[in-house]
Amino acid sequence: MSTDASTVDAGKAVDEIIRPRGRRGIRPTRGYRVFQVVNAIILTGVVIVTLYPFINILARSLSDEAYIIAGKVSLVPRGFNVDTYKLLMSDSLFWTNYRNTVVYTVVATIIAIVMTTCYAYVLSKRHLKGRGALVGIAVFTMFFSGGLIPNYVLITSLGMKNTIWAIVLPNAISVFNLLVMKAFFESLPVELEEAAAVDGLNTYGILLRIVIPLSKAVIATMVLFYAVSFWNSWFSAFLYMDKQDLLPVTVYLRNLIAGATGAENVGAIAEADEVQAEATLKAVTIVLTTLPILLVYPFVQRYFVSGVMLGAVKG
């Protein structure tokens, strides 16, 4: 475009206007430079506000209780010590609950992935009779749900209280994830599956040997989505688990902040050092519960982002 314009004399003026300098053309005006500075300041502010709570909690977890109570801990730990970490690590209930979280997350994620993949694959077949109804059945549940009480009655009467199934099964398919996967499957080239069919593979074979290997990226994204949501979940366990040693670590933390953890639970800790335990203990528990997510976050973040965008393409 610019070559055409530069040949003509009058075109130079046009060229001056539209020549892309930066992404959006025109020499930056003074007002725009001011804007850039203001923008940088605002964004820095957003970063600081977002990160501050994390750093603050970390600082608290490593500080001496006395400094916290005096309100002197902000970004840097005061009276550095890791005693509370040691205390919490020695609490067997914390570890039991931590292990529960891991187990629940793994089992739930596996079930969720299998169910979601199967259904999304079926939904992605445009020629399938009754496909519209199958989609509708899933999508309707996004806008209308049975509600807390009927769900509770159902889970209880199915005898799933105090079992892993109360956490795993009722959340086995997220409709949002389902639609993302469906959109992805629909974008796969049909010819590949046709060729496989001609070569004598049946539907199961096509799904297992052709479609799934081609969908590693989206399946990985879904694993992450599900794993994080199960790792973070607390309410179903809170509702359906009566026994302390069945709880996930999120409920352990909840009980800690709600002050509901009785003496028998933090007993070991409280005896060890009652004063030290209170405020830092919460910070340490937050840090240890968040740690796995914070550790994998930098590596998996872009998959999440692409996953969400994948869902957006469909709209």
Place this chain on the structure above:
Amino acid sequence: MSAPSTADQAPRTRSPDRPEPGSTGRSRSRTARRGWRQAFRRDWQLYSLAILPLLFFLIFRYLPMIGNVIAFRRFQPGGNVLGEYWVGLRYVKMFLSDPTFWNVFTNTAVLGGLTLLVCFPLPIVLALLLNEVRARRLKRFVQSVSYLPHFLSIVIVAAMVMQLLSIDGTVNQLVRAAGGDAVPFLQQPEWFRTVYVSSELWQTLGWGTILYLAALTTIDENLYEAARIDGANRWRQTWHVTLPGIRPTMVTLLILNIGTFMAVGFEKVLLLYNPLTYPTADVISTYLFRMGFQSSNFSYAAAIGLFEAVIGLTLVLSANAISRRTVGTSLW
């Protein structure tokens, strides 16, 4: 996106015995029946993959919907799952004349409204600001950081809020540094809405920008060029090109937000509130929770829940219909 014609030739189709779409026979029901039988014979393996997921939806999503009949029946814990006998609209009348219900209804509307007002537009603003950043690295860094809170458990967010707002927390350090007295934020009803909405914003702001940023990349560069030739400055370009460009995304997300309007962060309120802050913090779902599980009044709670769900559904449907008529964008 493949055209429908190619999709018709998906694998497992044996074209010869497929009914041609145009040639519906004289008796439509008969063709339909034969169509189904053929579809099953051809695609039974596909249908078989849908069985478990369908069971899931049936048991864990649709059965509870039916379970809502206990809102119209007398339910006793341990008794019949669907209740003992019909009581008609007794529980509905009960909450309609329950002053606490109207209090929590107002709280729900106010919290939902404030959240919508704050947490819907600000991600758009942030996305526009991020879009103006030239330095790729900086942009990515800001994005990565702002997404982070989205990945935290609500329990952790609530715990962080409590730590930051505690008497010895950062916010009160600032208050004291400014010469004020420490405020027990979580014990005062007048603070709850601020606390709730700002924590919600903290957690959702960055994540909310993703879809807008994606939409921004799809806007045609030529439109900007045309606008510049017409003499539009940057602000005008934003107003006349960028914003209309992301309008479909905005409308879609607005409809979805309106749909969850009544279901304001149940879990977060449950974790953050306490009897002292009930006057502003108690929402329909938390009231329902207490009615159901602390007072064991299941039928009453179910009636409230059903009411809430119906409002939610109505809101989505009407928002969708309105936007289809006015802006031409809709969810379905």
